[in-house]
Amino acid sequence: MLTQHSWENMKILWLAAVVWCVLARPAQASKSSEDIRCKCICPPYRNISGHIYNKNVSQKDCNCLHVVEPMPVPGNDVEAYCLLCECKYEERSTTTIKIIIIIYLSVVGALLLYMAFLMLVDPLIRKPDAYTQPLHNEEENEEARSLAAAPAPTGARANTVLERVEGAQQRWKRQVQEQRKTVFDRHKMLS
Numbered sequence: 001m002l003t004q005h006s007w008e009n010m011k012i013l014w015l016a017a018v019v020w021c022v023l024a025r026p027a028q029a030s031k032s033s034e035d036i037r038c039k040c041i042c043p044p045y046r047n048i049s050g051h052i053y054n055k056n057v058s059q060k061d062c063n064c065l066h067v068v069e070p071m072p073v074p075g076n077d078v079e080a081y082c083l084l085c086e087c088k089y090e091e092r093s094t095t096t097i098k099i100i101i102i103i104y105l106s107v108v109g110a111l112l113l114y115m116a117f118l119m120l121v122d123p124l125i126r127k128p129d130a131y132t133q134p135l136h137n138e139e140e141n142e143e144a145r146s147l148a149a150a151p152a153p154t155g156a157r158a159n160t161v162l163e164r165v166e167g168a169q170q171r172w173k174r175q176v177q178e179q180r181k182t183v184f185d186r187h188k189m190l191s
Contacts, residue, residue, distance in 0.1 A: 035094055038062035042085040048072045062089040 038061070040053040055067045064082035073081045 036089070036091050038067050038087055038089050040064055040067045040085045040087040042068065042081070045073065045077075045081050045084060048081075059089045062087050 036056060036058075037054050038057045038059075040063075042051050042053065042064070044050045051072070053068050055069070057066055061067075064085040064087055065078075067087060068082070068085065071078055071081075
């Protein structure tokens with residue numbers, strides 16, 4: 001069985017391997033075309049409807065002339081059309097996104113493994129103990145006796161629905177206690 005120290009070492013080693021796998025490839029390559037883009041939003045112009053243009057270009061080339069292709073207006077209206085367009089350079093880190101997703105999935109996976117582990121070990125942990133079971137039954141019997149010894153309400157309120165339900169519940173609890181006692185005594189005699 002793994003000790004706590006070796007379990008911690010395995011977790012650290014596993015996390016280091018995951019981080020290395022994620023970071024090793026992006027460190028060697030330059031930014032991929034998915035990490036950067038220029039987004040131009042052009043409103044309607046004359047008889048041309050508005051449109052959004054995306055293109056992977058450098059930050060210095062992020063303008064209407066380099067991004068909007070094909071140009072929807074003839075040559076003499078290009079400058080007026082481009083003045084209406086709003087172009088923004090956008091950059092994101094897909095490596096960070098990948099790391100966050102891997103950490104999230106690792107935590108969910110660890111919790112699922114822990115749940116499976118508990119489901120397998122729980123029956124072994126919760127074995128009925130021959131010493132604590134009689135003590136537990138004695139405590140329940142004392143509680144049932146104290147409930148039975150409590151004075152019942154008298155008068156006009158004794159016939160309310162709530163009082164009748166409580167009385168039926170108390171009788172049922174006493175019957176269950178007697179059944180438990182009988183079954184436990186028989187089990188004790190047989191073993």
